[in-house]
Amino acid sequence: MHELSIALSIVDLVTTEALANGASSVSRVEIGLGNHSGVIREALEFAMEEAVKSTLLEHAVIEYVSIEAQSCCQECGLNFTPEGLYLPCPDCGNPMPELIHGKELIVKSIDIETTK
Amino acid sequence: MCGTCGCGEDSHIIYRKPGAPEKGHLHYHVHPHEHDGSEHEHGHHHHHDHDHVHSHEDEHVHSEHAHSHHPAHHDHSHETSTIRLERNIMAKNDMMAERNRGYFEALNITVLNLVSSPGSGKTSVLERTLKELAGSLDAFVIEGDQQTMLDAERIKAAGAPVIQINTGNGCHLDALMVNKAVKQLEPKKGSYLFIENVGNLVCPSLFDLGESKRVVIISVTEGADKPSKYPTMFETAQLCLINKSDLLPYVDFSIEEVKEHALRINPKLSFIVVSARSGEGFELWYDWLKGLRNA
Ligand SMILES: Nc1nc2c(ncn2[C@@H]2O[C@H](COP(=O)(O)OP(=O)(O)OP(=O)(O)O)[C@@H](O)[C@H]2O)c(=O)[nH]1
Ligand SMILES: [Mg+2]
Ligand SMILES: [Zn+2]
Numbered sequence: 001m002h003e004l005s006i007a008l009s010i011v012d013l014v015t016t017e018a019l020a021n022g023a024s025s026v027s028r029v030e031i032g033l034g035n036h037s038g039v040i041r042e043a044l045e046f047a048m049e050e051a052v053k054s055t056l057l058e059h060a061v062i063e064y065v066s067i068e069a070q071s072c073c074q075e076c077g078l079n080f081t082p083e084g085l086y087l088p089c090p091d092c093g094n095p096m097p098e099l100i101h102g103k104e105l106i107v108k109s110i111d112i113e114t115t116k
Numbered sequence: 117m118c119g120t121c122g123c124g125e126d127s128h129i130i131y132r133k134p135g136a137p138e139k140g141h142l143h144y145h146v147h148p149h150e151h152d153g154s155e156h157e158h159g160h161h162h163h164h165d166h167d168h169v170h171s172h173e174d175e176h177v178h179s180e181h182a183h184s185h186h187p188a189h190h191d192h193s194h195e196t197s198t199i200r201l202e203r204n205i206m207a208k209n210d211m212m213a214e215r216n217r218g219y220f221e222a223l224n225i226t227v228l229n230l231v232s233s234p235g236s237g238k239t240s241v242l243e244r245t246l247k248e249l250a251g252s253l254d255a256f257v258i259e260g261d262q263q264t265m266l267d268a269e270r271i272k273a274a275g276a277p278v279i280q281i282n283t284g285n286g287c288h289l290d291a292l293m294v295n296k297a298v299k300q301l302e303p304k305k306g307s308y309l310f311i312e313n314v315g316n317l318v319c320p321s322l323f324d325l326g327e328s329k330r331v332v333i334i335s336v337t338e339g340a341d342k343p344s345k346y347p348t349m350f351e352t353a354q355l356c357l358i359n360k361s362d363l364l365p366y367v368d369f370s371i372e373e374v375k376e377h378a379l380r381i382n383p384k385l386s387f388i389v390v391s392a393r394s395g396e397g398f399e400l401w402y403d404w405l406k407g408l409r410n411a
Contacts, residue, residue, distance in 0.1 A: 002288055002319035009205050017201060027196060031205075038322050038348045086347060086381045095383045105205045113194050 003039060006105065007047035011055050014110055018056050023112035026060045034067045034104035036085055041066070060110075069102030130282040131297055134265060134272040209323055212291035216298070216326025220309070226408050227309045229327035231349055233342075234315030236335040237359040239267045240392035241401075242310055246274040248395075249402060254307035258297045260289040260314045267312060277301060288319035291326055308405065321348040328408060335360040336369040343378035350378045355386050355404060362391040 010031065018026050033041060041064055052058050071082045073089040074097070080090060082099070089097045204210070220227050230238045239259075246255055257278040259268045268280035279301045281293050294311065303309045311327065313320040332353035334342055337360060343350040350356065356378055358371060371389060378385050388404065390397035 002322055005286070005288075005290065006205060006322075009208055012208065013201075013203055013205065017199060017203075021197075021199060024194070028198075032202075038318075086351075107201045107203050107205060109198055109200045109202075111196050111198050113196055116193050116195060 003043040004047040004050065006039060007044060007051035010048070010107060011051045011057055013107055015056050018110065018112050021112055022114050023056060024115050025113045026057045026110055027113055028061045028063065028109075028111035029057060030063045030065060030108040030110070032065050032067050032104050032106040032108045034102040035069050036099065036102035037105045039105060065108065067101055067104045070100050071097040072100045073097040129284060129286070129293060130280075131300055132265065132268070132280050132282070133300070134268045134278065134280070206322065209291050212295055213324035213326040216291055216295055217328075219298070220326060220328070223303070223305045225303055225305070225307055225309050226405075227311065227325070227327040227329075228405075229311045229313060229320075229325050229330045230333060231313045231317070231320045231330065231353070232315060232333035232335075233317050233338060236315070236333045236338065237392050238312045238315070238333055239270055241333065241357060241359060241390065242312060243270055243274040244392050244395060244398060245310075245401070245405075246271065246276045248398065249405075250275055253405075254304050256301055256303035256307055256309045258289075258294060258301065258309065258311045260293075260312055262286065262314060277303075283314060287314055287316045288323050289313050289325060290323045294325045317342070317346040317349045321346075321352050329354045331355045331357060333357045333359050334374065336363050336367050336371075338369075340370050340373040341377055343374065343381055347381045350385060351382045353382070353385060355388065357401065358387060358389045359392055361389045361396050362394045 010029070014026055014029055031044075033039060033044070045062070045064070048062050052060065052062075069082050069085065070079065071089075072079050073092060073094050075094040076089060076092040078089055078091045078097075080097075082097070085099070085102075088095045216227075230242070232238050242257060246257070249255065255276045257268075257271045257276050259271060259278055259280045260283060261267055261280065262283055262285065264282075265280050268278045271278040279297050281289060281297050283289065283293070289311065298309075301309075311325060313325075317332075330353040332349050332355070334356065336358065339345075358374065364371075371387075375387055378387075386404070388397050388400045390401055
């Protein structure tokens, strides 16, 4: 259910940016979701439908781009795509390689309509 | 805007001290914007809005429909442009959490965010802690629950100033709610502030409240594989209290197994086995709490 408050944050963020750029409406929103963001895409899609009502985003096409997990080992410097989460470094066995991608929860881009 | 439902206000989030009259009225959701242009009858109920789960196809039809209304098709007065944002969606909460954190640091307030599944014993652990440490530390409590004042009443009876946040349908506390609650609670300089989050192992993990430490509680009546099933919570906590140890003789629960699962996710996690019923392990928990001051 936290997807609804995330959806509202998206609407909030996009609205602010759109208005700052003089938009009359938003026609597309591109959302980046890390595989390990803690957000369920289906739940977010559903929540977005509610959240966009009566906003500049009401008729926007919402695109979801998933972002694959990528880890970097602080011990040996190895960059790798982890096969699962919370696994040690495949090279040196360091139990906590850092997840550098996969946590993302971002608005990548928006298309806005402006009236001339 | 309300962080819980789409209604555009947060008046149905209620902040209340035990015994005090309710601030504001209970807000039953009437969402005027959801009724816009829809052919609803009188008495149309909220959950109707959830009936129309769109498939992807629906989504497209929906947007095309929208486009066909668009003035851009009729004249050339509209222009579409793309703006690259690459902006973190959680930024707003994170920013508010940092503001809270700065406030707490300035007043030397140690803040613990207690998270667990419903019923693992957050309130029970707090009750015992507050009673037993009454003389040795100043404690304040924020209680997060969807509905009732019950936990706040228990905390008040245990002797600590408390404010209840009723989140309504919300399944977690966020930094803004804590910010508002703190203004009413007014925790003292140098005190401990315990925040009991809404019983839920998933959602609260994403929302930084500005706490000093996050404490996850699991009870021995739950599955030892819980950390693997709900990894984010165990990943973001610093301490894991394993509660209800008095029940260990009666359940099939392995402390070693739960630690193994949790350490795989978070090798830095500490553990204390406690029983809010018998008091077992609480000395270690108090040492840990007091140790936060010297850290
Ligand atoms: N046997 C035993 N029961 C406990 C212990 N701690 C809590 N309980 C019981 O577990 C139940 C739930 O405890 P609470 O403290 O209300 O749990 P909670 O995590 O605050 O629950 P929510 O606020 O609803 O999420 C109550 O019936 C407690 O009496 C314990 O150490 N041993
Ligand atoms: Mg409770
Ligand atoms: Zn390595």
